[in-house]
Amino acid sequence: MEERRKEKGKEGRRGKATGHSVDKFSRSNLPEMEKRKLHLPPGTALFVFVNNTLPQTAQLMGSVYESYKDEGDGFLYLCYSSEKTFG
Amino acid sequence: MTSLPDRGVSSSSSDPLCEGNIAPCSSSSEQKEDCSLKQSKTSILSCVFNSPFNIFEAHQDSSANKSPKSSSGSYDWSRVLRRIVCSGSMWRFLGTSKVLTSSDVWFLGKCYKLSSEESSSDSDSESGHATFLEDFSSRIWITYRRGFDAISDSKYTSDVNWGCMVRSSQMLVAQALIFHHLGRSWRRPLEKPYNPEYIGILHMFGDSEACAFSIHNLLQAGNSYGLAAGSWVGPYAMCRAWQTLVRTNREQHEVVDGNESFPMALYVVSGDEDGERGGAPVVCIDVAAQLCCDFNKGQSTWSPILLLVPLVLGLDKINPRYIPLLKETFTFPQSLGILGGKPGTSTYIAGVQDDRALYLDPHEVQMAVDIAADNIEADTSSYHCSTVRDLALDLIDPSLAIGFYCRDKDDFDDFCSRATELVDKANGAPLFTVVQSVQPSKQMYNQDDVLGISGDGNINVEDLDASGETGEEEWQIL
Numbered sequence: 001m002e003e004r005r006k007e008k009g010k011e012g013r014r015g016k017a018t019g020h021s022v023d024k025f026s027r028s029n030l031p032e033m034e035k036r037k038l039h040l041p042p043g044t045a046l047f048v049f050v051n052n053t054l055p056q057t058a059q060l061m062g063s064v065y066e067s068y069k070d071e072g073d074g075f076l077y078l079c080y081s082s083e084k085t086f087g
Numbered sequence: 088m089t090s091l092p093d094r095g096v097s098s099s100s101s102d103p104l105c106e107g108n109i110a111p112c113s114s115s116s117e118q119k120e121d122c123s124l125k126q127s128k129t130s131i132l133s134c135v136f137n138s139p140f141n142i143f144e145a146h147q148d149s150s151a152n153k154s155p156k157s158s159s160g161s162y163d164w165s166r167v168l169r170r171i172v173c174s175g176s177m178w179r180f181l182g183t184s185k186v187l188t189s190s191d192v193w194f195l196g197k198c199y200k201l202s203s204e205e206s207s208s209d210s211d212s213e214s215g216h217a218t219f220l221e222d223f224s225s226r227i228w229i230t231y232r233r234g235f236d237a238i239s240d241s242k243y244t245s246d247v248n249w250g251c252m253v254r255s256s257q258m259l260v261a262q263a264l265i266f267h268h269l270g271r272s273w274r275r276p277l278e279k280p281y282n283p284e285y286i287g288i289l290h291m292f293g294d295s296e297a298c299a300f301s302i303h304n305l306l307q308a309g310n311s312y313g314l315a316a317g318s319w320v321g322p323y324a325m326c327r328a329w330q331t332l333v334r335t336n337r338e339q340h341e342v343v344d345g346n347e348s349f350p351m352a353l354y355v356v357s358g359d360e361d362g363e364r365g366g367a368p369v370v371c372i373d374v375a376a377q378l379c380c381d382f383n384k385g386q387s388t389w390s391p392i393l394l395l396v397p398l399v400l401g402l403d404k405i406n407p408r409y410i411p412l413l414k415e416t417f418t419f420p421q422s423l424g425i426l427g428g429k430p431g432t433s434t435y436i437a438g439v440q441d442d443r444a445l446y447l448d449p450h451e452v453q454m455a456v457d458i459a460a461d462n463i464e465a466d467t468s469s470y471h472c473s474t475v476r477d478l479a480l481d482l483i484d485p486s487l488a489i490g491f492y493c494r495d496k497d498d499f500d501d502f503c504s505r506a507t508e509l510v511d512k513a514n515g516a517p518l519f520t521v522v523q524s525v526q527p528s529k530q531m532y533n534q535d536d537v538l539g540i541s542g543d544g545n546i547n548v549e550d551l552d553a554s555g556e557t558g559e560e561e562w563q564i565l
Contacts, residue, residue, distance in 0.1 A: 041313075042311075043311050043312040043313060043324065043327065044312075044313070044323075044324070045321060045323035045324070045357075045397060045399065045486075046358075046365045047365050047398075047399040048364065048365030048366055049401075049402060052401055052402060052406050053406060053408070053409075053515075053516035054365075054366050054367040054398075054399075054400070054516065055366040055367070056366055056367050056515075056517065056520055057364045057366040057367060057368075057369050057520070058369075058520070058522070059366070067515075079402055080365065081399050081402055082321075082399075083321035083322060083323050083324070083397070083399050083486040084321055084399075084430060084431075084484050084485070084486040085252070085318075085319035085320055085321045085431075085486075086251055086252040086255075086319055086320065086321065086322075086427075086428070086431055086432060086433035086484070086486075087248060087249040087250070087251055087252070087318075087319035087320075087431060087433075
């Protein structure tokens, strides 16, 4: 049951919680991510996706988890993305 | 990408590439759809189609009738198409093409009703098209240029093949300045002398360090966000570069002459520099008020404000649920359009029709021109384009930035109420949200009662044994 609360990312930048996060943070807003931990240099964009949409910053983790947890494995999958460039 | 010769550029330093031409792109855009990724970013196809189809015969500069140099023999097929275009009624051709259908066009907050092609002789219909095209071609068009002074220490005297995001952002900010100084209903006059405000705006976007918002100065200001001559850049970094440049200019001008170079507050709607939550951006009314207050040097009155909202709306491609919301932003009277386009190809998207974006394309190469700040007789034709280009909204890259200009407090309030309505239509996934004030981050630990949260009865309290862990350890990168 512990695993269901892991968070996992894809798209090159992966994030995971060490279990318990959704319980502990269920009344918290989305966690503040530090760019250096995602190997993003300062000054780059950071966007977090749940179910391929941007979660509302004021949403509580508990409700995000309940809405979007994976039905199969109980994980809440978060994806992190920076931005594309144009020329 | 291969670097192509600067096709479509005449030796004239003010080549009116698109002047007076309309929408032969109805076919070119289709072509581009198929092969744009393989094509050079200099939009050779669009140049090919820049032969002078004069819709506004009476309004033409004589220069618009020059033959373009781009119709080389290798593009004979284009002449066939051109003949097709020329032989039929232009309106009928447009009406059956995908560039302009009979549906309503929303263009920078203004709606144009275009009738169907059957009524091509109908004066109302034509005026619908004509008034739209007059509006479209009055927007400031900023493109790749070559032949300018080298950018700082680099050897770059041209931004061909790398400057499109910078150019797109210049177009958006130029529109903000046009709206501010001249109003949304301003149209480019048919005759000189021009408005001093209009010339003054064009001067600011000239290609030299002496011009406030030149590519030279933007790259320098955006250095810490990865902007550099020759490098591609994303919309978020571009917005931050503008923020830095405007701040720097403001400080310098206060020291030098006390004048404002940028006549409005600038709000880049995004999180902090280092730590961000990364969700949908939040327009905070208190932050906007503070920025206006700072702009007014401490007086607590409102000021005009430019909002830039950088976004990423999907991982690999744009999530289609955002498209109706993006379209709706063009109905806001505050709309300044969008920086973005197909992957790798930034444009200035200024309008929408059906499921297609209408844009101004920076991927044309023109010679740099110097428009003196007070030269109201200047040739400004290279800063306008009558060629309406389009692309399917679902093909745009998820990385983009939306702009809004709010003239005063009432206008800002109107923007906020429209944005809030749009949140309600978003079915849980808005582009951005509006709040009154910044809430301190909620980091409450649920030591006792996770079941108190409605709907979370499935969370197992027994696993709550790690309360000693710090927040940092809770969020590891896989």
